[in-house]
Amino acid sequence: MDIKKIIRDIPDFPKPGILFHDVTTLFKNPLAFRYVIECFYDHYKDKGVNYVAGIEARGFILGGALAQSLGCGFIPVRKPGKLPAKTISQEYSLEYGTDKVEIHEDALNEGDKVIIVDDLVATGGTLVAGIRLVEKLKAEIIGVASIIDMPDLGGRKLLEEYNYFYLIEYSGH
DSSP: OOGGGTSEEEETOSSTTOEEEETHHHHHSHHHHHHHHHHHHHHHTTSOOOEEEEETTHHHHHHHHHHHHHTOEEEEEBOTTOOSSOEEEEEEEETTEEEEEEEETTSOOTTOEEEEEEEEESSOHHHHHHHHHHHHTTOEEEEEEEEEEOGGGSHHHHHGGGTEEEEEEOOOO
């Protein structure tokens, strides 16, 4: 299936000069969404995964569906102040400053096998922050996955040592 034909491109979002690849049109299409989850499932089904960690917000959609398919648990990685119990946090760099993500401090145990998912990898900052959180909890990262990779922006290089898996790539920003 050519999922690039289903993903909507929005020019000048969130700011001028950026071409945003909107996967909500892919999620809306039941056949395309199923195809994406099946691709991820086929890649990870024999890896003994205990949890899928999804990065807010589109990573929640992918991660929840993938966790259901794999028969494992789902762990949300959220923006600050959104999780109700005690958390640990990890700061990461943005083009225009810094941001932070958090996970419950009791979300994972040492030795748990985890996949971390998000919709798109550009500079890789958000996923690397998710990786650091999982590492702080001493869980084992089985892989990192996204629908879209944007190799020109450099994130792929930061993720290769974590068994990075993606479905399609786009050039440019």
